[in-house]
Every structure is written in C-alpha cells, then in structure tokens.
Amino acid sequence: MWRTLFVAALLVLAGCATVAPRDGADGGSVDRRAFAPGETPDRPNPWGERELTVAINNTANESRNFRPLVRRALDFWTNNSARYAGFPVDYELDSNASDPDLVVKFVDGIESCANVAEPAGCAPYVTHRGQISRPVSVEIAGSYSNESTLLILKHELGHTLGLNHSSEPQSVMAPSSALTSLPRPxxxxxxxxxxxxxxxxxxxxxxxxxxxxxxxxxxxxxxxxxxxxxxxxxxxxxxxxxxxxxxxxxxxxxxxxxxxxxxxxxxxxxxxxxxxxxxxxxxxxxxxxxxxxxxxxxxxxxxxxxxxxxxxxxxxxxxxxxxxxxxxxxxxxxxxxxx
Structure with a gap:
C-alpha cells in the first residue's frame, strides 16, 4: 500500500492509498482589510500621537504566553510604520494597562468580521481620528501556531495603521495566507x-x-x-x-x-x-x-x-x-x- 500527499488547495491536502487487494484466485482565513503597491503613503497619524500603549487580554488559552509574539509584531511596525503607513509609531507593551490605546484580545474564535466566515483575526481599518474609540480592540484567534499567530498580529495591526489589502508589504497585508494551527490529532x-x-x-x-x-x-x-x-x-x-x-x-x-x-x-x-x-x-x-x-x-x-x-x-x-x-x-x- 502506498500513499501520496499533495497540495489541493489552501490548507487542504489529499492523501491516496491506491492499492487495494488484488482480486484473483489467491486473493482554514485571515480577515483582510489601499495604497497601490509601490506607492509611498504620506498622511498624518490618525492616532494623534506617536506612542501607543498596548494591553493583552487572553481568554483563549491561559497556559499560552502570547506576549513575545505581540512584542515582535509591535517591533515590526515600530521599524516599518514610517515606510509603509506614512508616519512613525512606537508602542509600549503593558499587558495589564488600565487605560490602553489598543487591546490585543486572544479569543477561542471569531464568528465573523467584514463578512469573512471564520476569520483568524479582526481589527478596525483606521484611516482618520474619528474612527478611534479607545481602547481599540484587535481580536486574534488563539488556535494558530506561533508563526501564523505572528503573521495574523502583524496583519491586523497593519489595519489599525490604515493599511489594507493592497498595501505594502504584501507579505503581511495580502488578502490571503497559508496558516497553520497548533498541533492536532x-x-x-x-x-x-x-x-x-x-x-x-x-x-x-x-x-x-x-x-x-x-x-x-x-x-x-x-x-x-x-x-x-x-x-x-x-x-x-x-x-x-x-x-x-x-x-x-x-x-x-x-x-x-x-x-x-x-x-x-x-x-x-x-x-x-x-x-x-x-x-x-x-x-x-x-x-x-x-x-x-x-x-x-x-x-x-x-x-x-x-x-x-x-x-x-x-x-x-x-x-x-x-x-x-x-x-x-x-x-x-x-x-x-x-x-
């Protein structure tokens, strides 16, 4: 009996076992939110301030420490916001901040977001100050691997900086990505x-x-x-x-x-x-x-x-x-x- 695995679609594999006995006398999407590719944005910071305080709310898996992943995603935008969003931004990560600008919420599941069924993340698309009501919530499904969770975090945080699915970098803001979950049976x-x-x-x-x-x-x-x-x-x-x-x-x-x-x-x-x-x-x-x-x-x-x-x-x-x-x-x- 031999088996083959090959990619059929995003996160979908096919397995074949195509040798039955001879017969003879002997026997998962990330929610995606535009600057044209290659266009350099030049616009004011809709948050009105450079440093934003970020808190974490984890109701998905209390035994899992998401803080290092959030820190890496925030560092990515600290280093790249001026280039891609058109304004610089810094973040203070205070997991238990009482009055944060942003709250990253890790949840068991997100029912819908922008008409996307079973999204992996959800965040508001912030382009001007009138859209901001602090704290702004960023929801992240807590069932993905560290690598995929980091990508989802970067993507959703990008929305809060006014970037949508046509924005650079496309490695982060593209409308679809292959995501992997935590190990399953x-x-x-x-x-x-x-x-x-x-x-x-x-x-x-x-x-x-x-x-x-x-x-x-x-x-x-x-x-x-x-x-x-x-x-x-x-x-x-x-x-x-x-x-x-x-x-x-x-x-x-x-x-x-x-x-x-x-x-x-x-x-x-x-x-x-x-x-x-x-x-x-x-x-x-x-x-x-x-x-x-x-x-x-x-x-x-x-x-x-x-x-x-x-x-x-x-x-x-x-x-x-x-x-x-x-x-x-x-x-x-x-x-x-x-x-």
Whole structure:
C-alpha cells in the first residue's frame, strides 16, 4: 500500500492509498482589510500621537504566553510604520494597562468580521481620528501556531495603521495566507476521522453488469459499518444514498478501468481532507473515493467494505475487521457481512 500527499488547495491536502487487494484466485482565513503597491503613503497619524500603549487580554488559552509574539509584531511596525503607513509609531507593551490605546484580545474564535466566515483575526481599518474609540480592540484567534499567530498580529495591526489589502508589504497585508494551527490529532488517531459519523454516499454503477445487484452489494458493506463492523467503528454510524455526486462524502464508482493501476482488477481508495497544523498528515477527512473494477458483482461489497475501513482511518492490517483482511477469493464472494 502506498500513499501520496499533495497540495489541493489552501490548507487542504489529499492523501491516496491506491492499492487495494488484488482480486484473483489467491486473493482554514485571515480577515483582510489601499495604497497601490509601490506607492509611498504620506498622511498624518490618525492616532494623534506617536506612542501607543498596548494591553493583552487572553481568554483563549491561559497556559499560552502570547506576549513575545505581540512584542515582535509591535517591533515590526515600530521599524516599518514610517515606510509603509506614512508616519512613525512606537508602542509600549503593558499587558495589564488600565487605560490602553489598543487591546490585543486572544479569543477561542471569531464568528465573523467584514463578512469573512471564520476569520483568524479582526481589527478596525483606521484611516482618520474619528474612527478611534479607545481602547481599540484587535481580536486574534488563539488556535494558530506561533508563526501564523505572528503573521495574523502583524496583519491586523497593519489595519489599525490604515493599511489594507493592497498595501505594502504584501507579505503581511495580502488578502490571503497559508496558516497553520497548533498541533492536532491526525485523522488516523481519531475514533471517527470526519466531522461527524453521518455519511452521504453516491454510487456510480453505470458500468456494472447488474446495477441492482451491485447496489445491494454496496448496501451490504454500508450496513456492516452502520452496525459497528464487529466493534471496529463507533455505533450509530449512518449512510444515506444521494443523487448528487458533488454533494456526497463517499463516492463509489464501478468502472472497467482503475485509476491506480492498468491491466489489473481490484479496487482503489483515496481520502481527501484538511491539514490545519501543516504536519503533512490529514487531521480530518472530507471525502472518500472508492473505485472497483473487474471483480465480479459478488465481490463488489467486499472491496467497498475494505475501503470504508480506510475511510475510518484503518492503517495496519489488524485494524480491519476479520472478514476484510486476508480474505480468499471465495470469502470475498461470500456473505461476509453476516453476523
């Protein structure tokens, strides 16, 4: 069994395990807020004073010390505000200041900001004095890695200096960035590596010899897992057939050709999901694609059942329930799903 990881989209990876048993006689966004790139701004300081006092309010993780990250972000703008914002600014970091100009709030989550769903940070876009009501709040989601948290801090503080998404430096103020969260359990370490245990299934049986019989085979495999697959998955797992392929989490395709090999029969499985902590392993699955080809109608259920196990995070052979490991040619064509 081999696996490949490749970037599919921002913070989204795809993992493939495209060697199922042969079948033969032997077996996350940052909220982004314009000077044109390259344009040197020249405008007054909307704060009306050069030194700003900054406090910290951490309700996200009391055991995590965010102060060094805030200090680094403030130092960045102390050194670069004149160049990019058009006026110099200094900061006094007093975590418990009673009358600060800015409060950096680390929170569990930000519901919305400027119509951005699940933003990583949020701050007002300050361009003139009338927009300032002290203390000005800068919200930062507290679930990101140190590197990403520093980028979010710089970005949101840039908004408070009047910079928006077209402003320089684009390495900080660009409208999107790849962010990584704090380490999270990998999908294969979770009891259910999905957001929930209720799955939508699409079956493409257009190339099947007997579509009705093929559908029954797939249903047997789904029902087997819905009953707990001999205790290998949680109870109350459910599967519902849907008619919209793009809306299905699990897609089963019965085809003459397999995407994982040529000149052979058997099956392939592929999971896609998200890797928010950037460790190269998926933390949650979002889709499972199963392709079965050339195995005969009676063995379709077994192959689908095998790959459903992969979709539940099974890795070692011993993790699959007994009927789905080391099965013979005849066993794959039996009523293996029976209690």
């Amino acid at each position: 990998n999908a294969t370490e979770r009891r259910v590596p999905w957001d929930d245990a209720n799955f939508t299934v699409y079956l493409d049986a257009s190339e099947a010899e007997n579509r009705a019989a093929a559908r029954r085979q797939v249903r047997h495999a789904l029902d087997y897992y819905a009953r707990g697959a001999n205790g290998t998955v949680p109870e109350r797992v459910s599967f519902e057939f849907v008619d919209n392929r793009s809306a299905a989490e699990v897609v089963v395709t019965l085809a003459d050709d397999l995407p994982c090999r040529t000149g052979d029969t058997g099956s392939c499985g592929r999971v896609r999901g998200v890797d928010p902590d950037g460790d190269g392993a998926l933390e949650r699955y979002r889709s499972l694609r199963i392709t079965v080809g050339g195995v005969g109608t009676e063995a379709i259920g077994w192959h689908v059942g095998y790959w459903l196990g992969y979709g539940f995070g099974f890795q070692a052979d011993a993790e699959w329930p007994a009927p789905l490991r080391d099965a013979t040619y005849d066993e794959r064509r039996s009523d293996w799903w029976e209690p």
